[in-house]
Amino acid sequence: MEDKKPAAVGMLTLESYSKQLVAPPGPEVADWWKGVDMPGRELLYRYHQPHNSFNRNFFNWLNSQMLGLAATDTPGFADGDLNYKDINGIVRGGIPMQIGGGETSVDIGYRGSSGSNRAGIIIGTGSIAFTFDDWGISGLSNGNIILDGTGAGEMNRVQSEVSTFAWDSPTRKWTTTYPRFFNNNSGGTITVAEVCMRIASGSGSDTLATMVFRDVLGTSIPVDDGGQLLVTYTLISAAFEGP
Numbered sequence: 001m002e003d004k005k006p007a008a009v010g011m012l013t014l015e016s017y018s019k020q021l022v023a024p025p026g027p028e029v030a031d032w033w034k035g036v037d038m039p040g041r042e043l044l045y046r047y048h049q050p051h052n053s054f055n056r057n058f059f060n061w062l063n064s065q066m067l068g069l070a071a072t073d074t075p076g077f078a079d080g081d082l083n084y085k086d087i088n089g090i091v092r093g094g095i096p097m098q099i100g101g102g103e104t105s106v107d108i109g110y111r112g113s114s115g116s117n118r119a120g121i122i123i124g125t126g127s128i129a130f131t132f133d134d135w136g137i138s139g140l141s142n143g144n145i146i147l148d149g150t151g152a153g154e155m156n157r158v159q160s161e162v163s164t165f166a167w168d169s170p171t172r173k174w175t176t177t178y179p180r181f182f183n184n185n186s187g188g189t190i191t192v193a194e195v196c197m198r199i200a201s202g203s204g205s206d207t208l209a210t211m212v213f214r215d216v217l218g219t220s221i222p223v224d225d226g227g228q229l230l231v232t233y234t235l236i237s238a239a240f241e242g243p
Contacts, residue, residue: 053130057084058212061199077133085135087118087142087198087209103163103176108200110178110233111160115148118209119200120160121180121231122146123192125153127216134214137196146182146190155190155223156183174237182229193220195231 060082064071071083071093083093106113112120124137126144138144148157158181165176178197184190196214223229 054213055134057210084210114159124194150185172240176235179232184223189224191220191222
């Protein structure tokens with residue numbers, strides 16, 4: 001088994017974003033990658049990278065919930081606009097930015113159904129650096145997304161696993177994990193270089209789905225034909241502490 005070490009990605013920290021936007025601190029996040037050779041179920045490598053690339057969508061959602069406001073209909077997507085860009089890059093507003101359904105629901109919240117690109121973890125092959133206004137797997141587009149399927153360059157998206165959650169008394173923090181498997185039956189090796197998390201606040205339409213954080217890997221992950229990739233995002237809340 002090979003342990004892959006992340007290189008510096010040059011991202012701003014969540015704490016710096018919070019201070020810049022005068023927003024409450026969000027969760028800490030780390031993402032885990034595991035590559036498996038399917039026939040023998042041999043673990044080929046394990047990769048861990050701290051995450052700190054929350055985007056404008058995330059902070060607008062956070063403030064929408066904290067302030068009790070629906071997203072605005074303003075056409076802009078900048079400071080002072082409390083809206084979001086959906087997974088196709090279209091500015092949306094006029095509806096509450098909510099996550100519902102709980103840890104067992106799919107296509108509402110952080111979990112995607114089999115083949116779904118509306119919610120859950122999405123992977124891609126690009127290496128475009130993260131920016132705060134990113135809305136797609138490849139930054140300002142979905143150009144390098146790995147589509148669901150068995151054709152060339154495609155991988156099967158398995159339904160997101162049921163998330164786990166736990167309270168840690170010493171740190172006074174909640175921890176939740178969101179795993180998703182991807183199977184390569186394309187006939188060739190596919191190199192994964194980026195990952196993002198999408199959330200859906202309602203079922204059916206892409207207008208109710210948005211990306212809330214994205215990571216570019218310091219070391220790309222090759223997944224051979226017949227192999228499987230497990231990506232797990234771990235979210236850790238801010239500490240529950242009084243003044």
